[in-house]
Amino acid sequence: MSPVVQGMLTIIIGVGGCVGYFYFSNMILDKVIFPAKGPQAGRNINRANQVRPWLFLFPAMFALGLYLAYPVVGSFWRSLFDRSGANFIGLGNYFDLFNEGAFRTAVFNNLLWVLFVPAAATFFGLLIAQLTDRLSWGNIAKSLIFMPMAISFVGASLIWRFVYSANPDIGIINAIRDSMGMVALDPLQVRFWNNFFLMFILVWIQTGFAMVILSAALRGIPEETIEAAIIDGANPFQVFFKIKVPQIMGTIIVVWTTITILTLKVFDIVYTMTGGNFGTHILPSYMMTYMFRDDGRATAVAFVIMILVLPVMISNIRQARKEMR
Amino acid sequence: MDNIAGQNASNKFAANITVFILVVLWLLPTIGLFVSSFRDRDQISNSGWWQAPMAVDLNFRTRIATDGAREENGVFILEGNVFADPALRANFPDSAGTVSAFGTRAVAPGEFPAGEVTELRGDGTLVVNADGSYRIETAEPLDRGPTLYFEARTPPKFTLDNYRTVLFADGMDRAFINTLTVTIPATIIPILIAAFAAYALAWMDFPGRGLLIAAVVGLLVVPLQLALVPLLKLHTEIGIGQSFLGIWLAHTGFGLPLAVYLLRNYMVGLPRDIIESAKVDGATDFQIFVRIILPLSFPALASFAIFQFLWTWNDLLVAKVFLPSGAESQVMTVKIADDLLGSRGGDWGILATAAFVSIAVPLIVFFTMQRYLVRGLLAGSVK
Numbered sequence: 001m002s003p004v005v006q007g008m009l010t011i012i013i014g015v016g017g018c019v020g021y022f023y024f025s026n027m028i029l030d031k032v033i034f035p036a037k038g039p040q041a042g043r044n045i046n047r048a049n050q051v052r053p054w055l056f057l058f059p060a061m062f063a064l065g066l067y068l069a070y071p072v073v074g075s076f077w078r079s080l081f082d083r084s085g086a087n088f089i090g091l092g093n094y095f096d097l098f099n100e101g102a103f104r105t106a107v108f109n110n111l112l113w114v115l116f117v118p119a120a121a122t123f124f125g126l127l128i129a130q131l132t133d134r135l136s137w138g139n140i141a142k143s144l145i146f147m148p149m150a151i152s153f154v155g156a157s158l159i160w161r162f163v164y165s166a167n168p169d170i171g172i173i174n175a176i177r178d179s180m181g182m183v184a185l186d187p188l189q190v191r192f193w194n195n196f197f198l199m200f201i202l203v204w205i206q207t208g209f210a211m212v213i214l215s216a217a218l219r220g221i222p223e224e225t226i227e228a229a230i231i232d233g234a235n236p237f238q239v240f241f242k243i244k245v246p247q248i249m250g251t252i253i254v255v256w257t258t259i260t261i262l263t264l265k266v267f268d269i270v271y272t273m274t275g276g277n278f279g280t281h282i283l284p285s286y287m288m289t290y291m292f293r294d295d296g297r298a299t300a301v302a303f304v305i306m307i308l309v310l311p312v313m314i315s316n317i318r319q320a321r322k323e324m325r
Numbered sequence: 326m327d328n329i330a331g332q333n334a335s336n337k338f339a340a341n342i343t344v345f346i347l348v349v350l351w352l353l354p355t356i357g358l359f360v361s362s363f364r365d366r367d368q369i370s371n372s373g374w375w376q377a378p379m380a381v382d383l384n385f386r387t388r389i390a391t392d393g394a395r396e397e398n399g400v401f402i403l404e405g406n407v408f409a410d411p412a413l414r415a416n417f418p419d420s421a422g423t424v425s426a427f428g429t430r431a432v433a434p435g436e437f438p439a440g441e442v443t444e445l446r447g448d449g450t451l452v453v454n455a456d457g458s459y460r461i462e463t464a465e466p467l468d469r470g471p472t473l474y475f476e477a478r479t480p481p482k483f484t485l486d487n488y489r490t491v492l493f494a495d496g497m498d499r500a501f502i503n504t505l506t507v508t509i510p511a512t513i514i515p516i517l518i519a520a521f522a523a524y525a526l527a528w529m530d531f532p533g534r535g536l537l538i539a540a541v542v543g544l545l546v547v548p549l550q551l552a553l554v555p556l557l558k559l560h561t562e563i564g565i566g567q568s569f570l571g572i573w574l575a576h577t578g579f580g581l582p583l584a585v586y587l588l589r590n591y592m593v594g595l596p597r598d599i600i601e602s603a604k605v606d607g608a609t610d611f612q613i614f615v616r617i618i619l620p621l622s623f624p625a626l627a628s629f630a631i632f633q634f635l636w637t638w639n640d641l642l643v644a645k646v647f648l649p650s651g652a653e654s655q656v657m658t659v660k661i662a663d664d665l666l667g668s669r670g671g672d673w674g675i676l677a678t679a680a681f682v683s684i685a686v687p688l689i690v691f692f693t694m695q696r697y698l699v700r701g702l703l704a705g706s707v708k
Binding site for chain 1: 336337340341343344345347348351352353354355357358361369370371372373374375476502505506507509510513514515517518519521522524525526529531534535537538539540541542543544545546547549550551552553554555556558559567569570572573574575578579581582602609610611614635638639640641642646652658661662666673676677679683684687688689690691692695698699702707
């Protein structure tokens with residue numbers, strides 16, 4: 001059966017199944033289990049209303065539990081076993097990893113990514129949001145800078161090969177070097193700095209996201225505060241840094257953490273640009289070198305990523321609970 | 326606000342210039358890819374895409390036939406024009422061009438500038454002029470015509486050949502269909518599941534609701550990497566293995582936290598009066614959901630649909646792990662990253678075209694539905 005037909009069938013079965021599940025489970029609840037008639041009608045309606053939320057929630061909770069909650073435990077458990085999965089070795093995989101130079105490089109690089117990418121993307125996003133605020137063509141400019149959001153990391157990597165290529169007839173950087181009489185070099189093989197060249201691809205993609213959200217936040221600032229500052233004689237820089245930025249600090253933090261989380265997951269850029277060579281591995285790409293070969297190691301690396309994400313997760317949950325009260 | 330202090334003309338000018346430079350910087354790489362995808366293979370390897378509208382110096386070779394030789398005062402003379410070679414008709418349709426340099430060795434095709442008289446191997450002289458005419462003088466008649474190499478200006482050439490190769494010959498058509506096959510069910514199914522859950526979390530009262538919302542927020546940031554090994558094992562054990570069904574389920578699971586979170590945030594903001602008056606009129610929760618909540622939540626549903634579509638279309642990791650690696654089930658990202666970059670690593674025209682084909686659909690979706698995308702981003706982040 002061709003995948004297209006299979007896909008169509010899945011859509012029909014999936015969508016039909018979902019609709020059918022919700023419709024019939026409701027009907028059974030109301031008509032069969034707790035019918036809203038007879039001597040116990042009132043009690044039955046209340047009971048049905050107590051059960052109904054769980055009917056609505058069940059498919060989502062099941063999928064979330066199976067595909068996201070269980071793997072946290074399952075991965076950790078798997079990481080305690082060796083390659084074959086038969087022998088329990090405790091934290092052996094973790095100790096082995098920390099003794100490996102490549103792993104330490106990956107952790108170090110990942111810290112660089114987590115520091116640089118959110119900072120740069122938020123900075124550019126804020127800058128562009130502020131500058132385009134009163135421009136007549138601001139919306140077009142924003143739309144164009146937002147565009148890389150739609151491009152896959154693989155596509156973006158190919159796009160940036162036309163910037164970074166060592167061939168001066170392909171890569172812009174080397175074309176500029178060539179025109180200034182310098183020898184061509186492969187930017188992706190320059191140790192240490194090549195990490196930043198890769199990071200910039202992600203900055204290029206994420207700046208649009210930061211810009212859109214920060215631009216909305218800037219528009220939400222009450223005009224009176226800005227007018228008052230201007231009347232008091234504040235210059236544009238003071239207005240921006242002392243009046244506007246403090247008022248949108250909450251949004252800046254949200255943008256920053258969102259990009260941080262994303263940065264910890266992106267493996268595509270390193271995978272397609274350098275394959276982790278020349279000292280550019282980060283944890284997600286490093287994990288893929290073990291995927292399909294040594295599940296114990298792979299899950300151990302994944303769990304290290306989870307530990308890095310944990311502080312953000314906790315603070316997000318705290319924030320969400322605060323807002324609900 | 327335009328005429329207040331601190332907003333003077335020079336600031337405005339600076340802002341215009343800065344934004345313009347940033348926009349150009351942001352667009353430049355993509356334009357490079359786009360231009361390159363239409364360029365001829367030889368032209369790509371001989372000049373940068375920024376020189377695409379200009380003529381390029383390309384190397385050609387031609388074998389000179391000996392039958393036109395004549396003898397003058399004991400010297401054998403062979404004359405002709407390099408552009409007359411029928412083999413070069415594709416590049417020089419009117420048999421004319423400008424030679425900038427020539428040579429007799431393949432390793433140095435542009436050794437001598439046009440018009441310079443040079444020694445021919447053996448004995449004799451050779452000259453190729455700028456208009457392509459050549460003259461060979463030798464003491465003995467040549468039994469084999471020499472091969473001439475020359476560098477000529479060729480006009481810019483744009484072609485759809487790359488697209489033809491990528492779309493019809495390189496298996497990219499198959500990958501395109503596979504990507505669609507992965508994307509559409511993986512976008513539609515989570516929306517339905519999430520919408521019901523979001524309604525329950527937004528408008529139904531039950532114990533543990535706050536805890537569940539917190540759990541969804543927590544799961545939003547769980548790294549995908551954790552799920553790969555345990556779920557692939559689970560899929561293999563229950564017989565799904567690496568298959569389309571597996572990747573649909575995986576994408577559904579991974580997309581759900583964002584879907585539930587976005588939709589709940591939106592539904593909570595719907596006016597309470599409508600829902601309560603519907604309840605007073607005797608509508609059940611199911612009716613309220615289908616008749617009132619779903620239509621009103623359309624903007625949020627659309628924005629999640631766009632997110633999930635872009636995410637599944639652009640995904641490489643999940644496809645690499647949950648789909649078999651054979652050509653018949655490769656999606657475009659995997660095809661480009663694993664196949665084309667390896668086998669066609671130096672063929673920039675093909676690479677650019679493949680990349681452009683893979684980003685074309687997301688770009689169309691992006692530019693037509695940007696409004697919903699922005700709204701969704703704001704609902705998810707600014708509270």
